[in-house]
Every structure is written in C-alpha cells, then in structure tokens.
Amino acid sequence: MQNRKRILNTVTSIATGIMFMLGTSQAFAVTTLKLSHNQNREHAVHKAMAEFANEVKEKTNGEVRIRIYSDSQLGNQRESIELMQNGALDIAKSNAAELEAFSPAYSIFNLPYLFRDKAHYQQVINSDIGKEILASSQNMGFIGLTYYDAGARSFYAKKPIRTPDDLKGLKIRVQPSPTAIAMVKGLEGNPTPLAYGELYTALQQGVVDAAENNITSFTLSRHSEVTKFFSLDEHTMIPDVLLISNKSLNKLTAEQQEIVKKAAQNSSEYMVQLWEKSEQEERAKAEKHGVEFIVVDKTLFQDAVKPLYGDIAKTQPELSEMVNRVRKIE
Ligand code: GCU
Secondary structure (H helix, E strand, O other), rough: OOOHHHHHHHHHHHHHEEEEEEOOOOOEEEEEEEEEEEOOOOOHHHHHHHHHHHHHHHHHOEEEEEEEEEEOOOOOOOHHHHHOOOOOOOOEEHHHHOOOOHEEEEEEEEOOOOOOOHHHHHHHHHHHHHHHHHHHHHHHHHHEEEOOOOOOEEEEEEOOOOOOOHOOEEEEOOOOEEEEEEHHHHHHOOEOOOOHHHHHHHHHHHOOOEEOOHHHHHHHHHHHHHHEEEEEOOOOOOEEEEEEEHHHOOOOHHHHHHHHHHHHHHHHHHHHHHHHHHHHHHHHHHHHOOOOHHHHHHHHHHHHHHHHHHHHHHHOOHHHHHHHHHHHHO
C-alpha cells in the first residue's frame, strides 16, 4: 500500500495535466493520460492496450500520450475505477464482472450460458445493447470505450470437476460480482469474492479450493502451478472493458476524442486475433506443466444454473428484459 501510494504520488506529479513540448519552431500542448490494469505485460490485453496507446500518440502527432501501469501497480480493478472517479486516474481496464457494482447493466455478462456461442457473444457486444452498456456508467463519472475479448471462463480446482456435483461444498473464488456469487451459490459451492491479485496466494494456501477464469489468465497468473485440473465447462464469456473518465475525455479536443475512440475500437479488433493465439499457446504451456484439461458435458452445468434465470425473472425485471433482448439476437 505504501509502495502504491508512493508510485501514485510520483505519477501524479509527473503525468497529470498538460505539459508543453518545444518543437523546432513552436510549442505544442501534450496531454498525458494514465491507464491502469491488473494483468502482467505478457498478457494479450496489455499488448492490445499498448497498440491503443501507440495509435493515439501517432494520430495526435504526439499531443496525447497514454502511459500504461500494469500489474495493479495503481490498485486493483475496483480501486482503479474509484481513482478514475476521483480524478486521480484517466483510463482503467476492468473486467465487466467487477463493473456490475458500478452499473447494473454489466450484469448481463455474468449470466452463465446466456450466449449461445462465441458468434452470438460477438453480435451482442457489437449491437445497440453492447453500446448502451458502455454508455451506462456515464452518471458514475466514466464510460466504456470498447470491449476486449477475454474468452470463456471455466472452473479450475485442485481436484477434477466433471459434473456440477463436484462443485458442492467447494470454496470457489469469484470476481466481486453479485451475479457470479449467485451462480456459485446455485451450484451449491461456497462463493468467495476476492480481487484477482490475491488469488494465487489464496489457492496456494488453501483459502479457496477452486476458481474460474479463462485459460490465458489461468496460466499467466501462475494459478496453473497450484491448481492442476481445468474443466472446460465455459460457463461465461465476460469481456474486459476499457474505461475513461468523463473528465479526462472532456479535456481532449473533439478531434482527439474521436482519435481515442477509434483507436480503442481498432485495438479491440486486434485483441480478437491476439486472444485466439494466446489461448492456444497458454493451453499448450499448461499441458506441458501437467495441467489436465477436462472435457465436460456442458448440458449438466446448463441445467444446474437454470433456476438462476427464474429468480431473475421474479426479482430483477430490468435485467430479465435485457436477457430477453440478448436471446432474440440471431
Ligand atoms: C480475467 C480478466 C481480468 C479479471 C480476472 C479476474 O482475467 O481479464 O480483468 O480481473 O479475470 O478473474 O479477476
């Protein structure tokens, strides 16, 4: 914490606001925007955001620069979003699951087996619904610029999970999202919400028995060292989201804002290619290190989470309506 404070103080003094760079003949204004995320620099999402930063710098002729802080250096996802709301950070990458606490529209991504397949998921994020969700946090002080593909999430544990029965009584780490908690409760596991950065130690020390994530994050965060069974149940597809504070967006000119939005979109398309490659590579690495990938009968898991939809229909009419809209997308 001390360390984080120190880094933050330093970056605040050097990177906030506008500096003037002297060109050969005239001065021009440089705005530096700080971007925080929780993955390491090997992760595909870091590479996509580096591409975003490059394009912004190039297209604005160096007038807008984005400095990326990886590995939760400026705080975990929730803390980063709060820093953005307080004006101490410009841009953050967060998983959509965590965003549910800031804007309920993001809950849609946390619902298991709502998307029929990857193509359906892609159609939804590119539809009006996808755009509405990105805009939905405006009154919280920030908006989403784009989604980054983050594959499908599956359970992994210290013992093989072949059917939903195997989850019963297990302490399962979930993202801090009410819907993820409800899903695991419905499967009769014990949901334990934890920040991503705390999970390696929690698995290692037996604070939790299991977790759920995509293959890339599973290996790049070295969870594969301490959990050797990865079940391919693919219960959710939850994108990462690139967020910018309203205040930071508004300090840019209209032209710069367009460049930032377009570059975000382009980096999202680049991420789709990066993702596929990284998942294949990371799976091969995990197998080499003794992880067993288990093919499961997904219909068993789909049946086990059906009551969740009944509960939503009764208690969350807005979400239920959104579920129906998503299902109608062909
Ligand atoms: C994924 C996602 C991260 C998220 C993590 C988690 O890896 O890309 O943004 O933090 O899941 O489970 O917390």
